[in-house]
Amino acid sequence: MSATIHRLTSREPSLEPMISLVTPGMNAVNAVILDRMQSDIPLIPELAGHLIAGGGKRMRPMLTLASAELLGYSGNRHHRLAAAVEFIHTATLLHDDVVDSSDLRRGRRTANIIWGNPASVLVGDFLFSRSFELMVEDGSLKVLKILSSASAIIAEGEVNQLTAVRKVDLSEERYLDIIGAKTAALFAAACRIAAVVAERGEGEEAALDAYGRNLGIAFQLVDDAIDYVSDAGTMGKDAGDDFREGKMTLPVILAYARGNDEERAFWKAAVTGHRNSDEDFIEAIRLVQASHSVDDTLARARHYGQRAIDAIGAFPSGKAKDAMVEAVEFAVARAF
Known part of the structure; x- marks a missing residue:
């Protein structure tokens, strides 16, 4: 397994390029996003705008545009499709925030906390519908x-994750299936x-698909690792969520597998919801770090990151x- 990524420069990697x-x-x-999130029902643009203006990097639509630049594409079809991706x-x-009962996203209150779960679900449905309108308007069946x-696949991944919650015997293979679906797809x-x-041909399609898929897995691995080393300011959510x-x-899967009987008993109690205080979270951080589970999760992220780079x-x-x-490089370096 590759443990390091050869960097372009000696400076810290950045998303700025x-x-x-x-x-x-x-x-x-x-402009497309702003136009298509409008509705005669005022709550829809109000709620959608809260999340869309929430400070995210818009990584996914940026990848659509960057991939088009890589291919020398000079049209504009990808603008609407990138908006569909963001929707x-x-x-x-x-x-997700409804399912997880989240109250913070990127340091701001979540839409479900402000407007309630029903409104969040229904506006989510509205945005899904808008994304499909944009796809149909493009006219490409492919x-x-x-x-x-x-x-x-994303929906399947979310359901798979939901049915895996509080199951301490979750396998690494199933975990990778979950993140491959809910994030990397x-x-x-x-x-x-x-x-x-x-x-372009199938070969270039497949290469860009592999780049995005491996980047997505690396991205999620880093997110899951820094939940145990970071804070809400870095993560964009509450540490310990x-x-x-x-x-x-993965950090917990590895820590549980490497733990002694006492440590495994702690993880069973924690994962099933019987030990989830701030003190318990501090103990969880200690165990994942002592077992090198965070380090090894980040090593896997670097491995998938290198596969993404190799793909292009x-x-x-x-x-x-x-x-x-x-x-x-930036996606992997966020944890350091």
């Missing part, structure tokens, strides 16, 4: 198939559709490729 690369396109994407993502966030399939689709609109919700993320190795060098490589 990607942001700079796609800024003109993102202005067009944001899918935003809808899943609204639904794009529609890629994004609709990703939407179904949309990263992969966001990249792949750029090759479709650029009318996964712990209190009984989610068996055959594309020509230039600003787009450099930005996409550094985006991977």
